[in-house]
């Protein structure tokens with residue numbers, strides 16, 4: 001490990017020349033066979049050139065996992081590494097995220113348009129994507145993007161259109177690493193039930209009849225923030241930014257006072273995910289390194305074809321002792337992302353649109369965030385509900401309390417649902433139950 005650090009520092013000091021024997025450690029894997037090599041592996045002195053000169057890798061997330069991934073990949077010989085991150089730098093992360101100490105020009109970026117740009121520019125076609133994210137939404141978005149890039153000829157998948165996704169995630173003392181080959185192995189959405197579902201409150205309650213302190217916080221986060229845009233145009237709420245949290249906290253207190261609700265605290269405003277203390281973060285770093293090692297190894301295996309890739313899900317857990325296990329996650333037959341099976345929505349005509357919205361956000365295999373629902377009625381596209389744009393939200397909010405019958409939605413009606421969890425609109429077919 002210390003050898004790695006020395007190498008890293010040498011590269012950082014500007015001495016990035018390929019000194020004699022620089023890649024000897026990598027060559028040992030590429031230029032000779034072994035008892036565990038891939039059955040189709042052919043040792044070659046040309047493989048190193050592919051790693052160094054050709055192979056393009058996109059690393060998503062430059063946080064804890066991402067930063068370590070970058071150095072591991074760089075030391076494995078990869079040179080064309082692109083990094084995307086959508087966060088600003090958190091001062092408490094500087095100790096473990098070496099990248100930021102060198103003052104790289106990181107700025108808040110919008111993940112989705114940027115990746116879209118990368119994908120559309122053929123010169124930037126990536127060979128492998130590595131995700132080191134703590135956001136399930138961004139992961140699912142990326143997963144959907146890779147599925148949308150697949151091409152078929154007469155219904156047969158063109159293997160050259162597959163871009164492997166290596167995904168690493170840690171939470172506390174648990175983590176997982178997985179290898180996803182779109183349309184071949186289970187995708188992120190196939191196993192969505194494994195992620196803890198999020199708690200949602202009905203929009204009607206948040207907007208007009210709050211009872212709990214949480215309702216007040218959600219009101220400010222979901223309705224007041226997009227309307228007031230306190231930090232400028234299009235500046236989304238960042239849960240890691242203390243100034244943002246403070247703004248939400250103060251407004252939520254005002255709202256709570258209006259409705260005589262008590263219990264709005266800073267900690268509540270911060271939400272569950274953000275009270276990690278520095279000590280825990282340090283221990284978590286150990287498990288993080290294990291995952292980075294697992295992910296980088298998979299990237300190396302995939303890029304060099306030297307070994308059989310992980311099949312396909314590795315769990316690692318140091319909550320109580322040490323536990324690790326690898327299994328093959330199965331594809332879900334009616335996965336909303338990768339199955340191409342039309343999704344059904346079953347409701348009685350007396351159900352309100354609010355219930356449909358709750359189903360989309362709360363159902364364990366959908367877990368959408370802020371779905372926008374449109375329907376084609378009498379040849380016209382009609383937005384039934386859209387939450388992310390304040391003016392449209394206000395205009396379409398009354399629909400939430402209307403029944404499907406009142407909205408003139410009949411059996412077999414197609415509903416197009418757009419959401420941040422997927423780059424493509426998901427089509428649902430309404431099945432009215434009587």
Ligand SMILES: [Zn+2]
Nearest residue numbers: 187190335338
């Ligand atoms: Zn799937």
